[in-house]
Amino acid sequence: MSRVPLRFQVSKPLLAGREAEYVADAVETGWISGSGAYLDRLESAVSAFLGIEHGVAVTSGTAGLHLTCLSMGLKSGMDVIVPSLTYVASANAVTYCGARPVFADSALDTWNATIESIVRAWTEKTVGVIAVHLYGLPAPIADIAVLCKQRGAWLIEDCAESFGAKHNGRFVGSFGDAAVLSFFGNKIISTGEGGMIFVRDLDKRRLAVSLKGQGMDLESRYWHPIVGYNYRMTNVTAAIGLGQMEMAEYHINERRRVAASYLKALAPLQKEGLLRLPVEPNGYRNVYWLFSVVLNEGDRSYRNAVQTTLLEGHGVETRPFFVPMHRLPMYGSEHELPNAEFLGDHGINLPSYSGLKEEEIGEICAALAQTLKRVRTQ
Numbered sequence: 030m031s032r033v034p035l036r037f038q039v040s041k042p043l044l045a046g047r048e049a050e051y052v053a054d055a056v057e058t059g060w061i062s063g064s065g066a067y068l069d070r071l072e073s074a075v076s077a078f079l080g081i082e083h084g085v086a087v088t089s090g091t092a093g094l095h096l097t098c099l100s101m102g103l104k105s106g107m108d109v110i111v112p113s114l115t116y117v118a119s120a121n122a123v124t125y126c127g128a129r130p131v132f133a134d135s136a137l138d139t140w141n142a143t144i145e146s147i148v149r150a151w152t153e154k155t156v157g158v159i160a161v162h163l164y165g166l167p168a169p170i171a172d173i174a175v176l177c178k179q180r181g182a183w184l185i186e187d188c189a190e191s192f193g194a195k196h197n198g199r200f201v202g203s204f205g206d207a208a209v210l211s212f213f214g215n216k217i218i219s220t221g222e223g224g225m226i227f228v229r230d231l232d233k234r235r236l237a238v239s240l241k242g243q244g245m246d247l248e249s250r251y252w253h254p255i256v257g258y259n260y261r262m263t264n265v266t267a268a269i270g271l272g273q274m275e276m277a278e279y280h281i282n283e284r285r286r287v288a289a290s291y292l293k294a295l296a297p298l299q300k301e302g303l304l305r306l307p308v309e310p311n312g313y314r315n316v317y318w319l320f321s322v323v324l325n326e327g328d329r330s331y332r333n334a335v336q337t338t339l340l341e342g343h344g345v346e347t348r349p350f351f352v353p354m355h356r357l358p359m360y361g362s363e364h365e366l367p368n369a370e371f372l373g374d375h376g377i378n379l380p381s382y383s384g385l386k387e388e389e390i391g392e393i394c395a396a397l398a399q400t401l402k403r404v405r406t407q
């Protein structure tokens with residue numbers, strides 16, 4: 030088969046607001062480092078949008094996870110429950126602190142960790158849970174919060190993929206002791222690289238702010254009572270973020286519009302039993318970060334063949350679902366987490382971004398239908 034040029038990237042940012050104007054202003058005024066008005070404005074804008082006090086801008090979602098784990102007092106000898114099906118940063122943050130991630134399995138329909146699997150993963154050393162809202166759908170976060178409270182554990186919400194998602198009418202990020210956003214280039218709100226954390230307890234929040242800035246005492250310059258990091262976002266980066274945040278509703282609505290079109294166009298393939306579509310249970314608002322499907326048939330190589338045909342035959346870029354953490358060399362475990370494994374082998378993320386046109390979605394779905402039927406009969 031001759032290779033078709035790339036027509037649809039899996040993701041791309043839309044910088045259609047005042048991003049360039051704000052960046053130029055930050056540059057012209059010389060405020061290009063880790064403090065400045067755009068940082069303050071971005072932190073206030075995100076906090077006001079989500080109704081959570083009070084955002085702290087950081088260099089990435091990964092840095093945010095590390096800081097929130099540290100602010101909870103995580104250290105060696107402790108266990109933290111993390112879904113196996115997630116991006117590696119959720120587990121690595123635990124490891125950075127010298128602690129051990131213990132993995133929970135996923136539900137086959139929501140792809141998120143279930144309460145039962147979290148309970149099953151609980152050990153004597155469990156001190157906290159990192160709940161991940163995967164691919165835009167909230168985890169059963171109200172129940173997870175109750176469980177953590179009952180067991181005296183803390184809860185960090187990894188909202189990297191779910192800015193704007195809601196459960197029971199509340200934004201994700203408002204349920205836990207802390208929450209983390211990512212503003213990586215493919216996220217719903219993007220600054221290229223960047224993130225934000227929310228830490229509910231004021232003392233813990235102050236600790237996180239201090240750790241972000243080399244562990245410096247917040248009242249006494251160059252007094253560093255603890256070893257910290259440089260996880261400061263720049264004012265230039267925040268300028269992009271503010272432009273994005275001014276269009277936050279638009280970007281969320283765009284993800285939902287794109288998803289509605291995919292759902293309609295792909296329903297016949299689900300009916301034929303070829304794939305499973307994402308769900309939005311009652312009480313949940315899915316923001317469909319990356320619209321994804323789970324193939325019903327075959328194994329990992331079948332899924333990989335579908336992806337290759339989509340790319341080479343139709344110019345449609347896709348991504349496979351994450352490799353479950355318990356399959357990675359550093360986290361390999363004897364535990365069997367069959368749902369995470371099935372999803373990891375069968376899931377595909379389709380192109381999803383603000384501005385993806387209806388007719389383009391139609392073309393992608395036609396390519397997927399043709400590919401599934403072709404690969405099946407090969």
Ligand SMILES: Cc1ncc(COP(=O)(O)O)c(C=O)c1O
Binds near residue numbers: 115
């Ligand atoms: C679930 C999850 N957690 C954490 C991160 C890390 O965010 P960042 O790439 O900003 O470090 C990501 C990013 O892709 C993610 O998907």
